[in-house]
Amino acid sequence: MGPDLSNSVHRDYASLLRDIRNPNASINPDAVAYQVELLDGGTAMGTRVGETADELKFASPGGHVTTVKKSNIREMKAMSTSLMPPGLLEALSEQEVKDLMTFLMTAPEREK
Numbered sequence: 430m431g432p433d434l435s436n437s438v439h440r441d442y443a444s445l446l447r448d449i450r451n452p453n454a455s456i457n458p459d460a461v462a463y464q465v466e467l468l469d470g471g472t473a474m475g476t477r478v479g480e481t482a483d484e485l486k487f488a489s490p491g492g493h494v495t496t497v498k499k500s501n502i503r504e505m506k507a508m509s510t511s512l513m514p515p516g517l518l519e520a521l522s523e524q525e526v527k528d529l530m531t532f533l534m535t536a537p538e539r540e541k
Contacts, residue, residue, distance in 0.1 A: 433459065434533060437533040437534055438533075438534055438535065438536045440534065442530060442534065445530065445533060445534065446526075446530060449517065449518060450515070450518060451515060452510075452511035452513035452514070452515055453509075453510050453511050453515070456509075456510075456511055460476050460511070460512075461476065461477075461507050461508070462474060462475060462476050462507070462508040462510070462511065462512045463475065463476070463477060463487065463505055463506065463507055463508060464505070464506050464508055465485075465487065465497060465502055465504070465505045466502070466503045466504040466505075467497065467501050467502060467503060468501050468502070468503050469501065473487050473489075473495045473497050474487065474489055474508075474512075475487030475488045475489035475490075475493075475494075475495065475512070476488050476512065478494060479494075483498060483499055483500070484496050484497060484498055484499060485497050485499060485502075489512070490512050490514075
């Protein structure tokens, strides 16, 4: 769950690193998270990953998908923060961060 990272190969190093270090700096419009208040008092949170005439599907961190009936929604608000937690790079060495950035910014090899 999360935004499509395939466009990372077209980004510059500094802005991509900034977005990983500070996920709230710029929220990808395709990965906006929603807080949903249900009529029965329950809540749901996540990015929208599917919709039918009667239901919405939300993916939350960890990949869990929740299906909510539209008729059961009291209120739905877009969140102003990313679901990606800050500080993910803190567990990595400087070389591991460089390796991650290289991976994200390198186009995959095409099949022959």
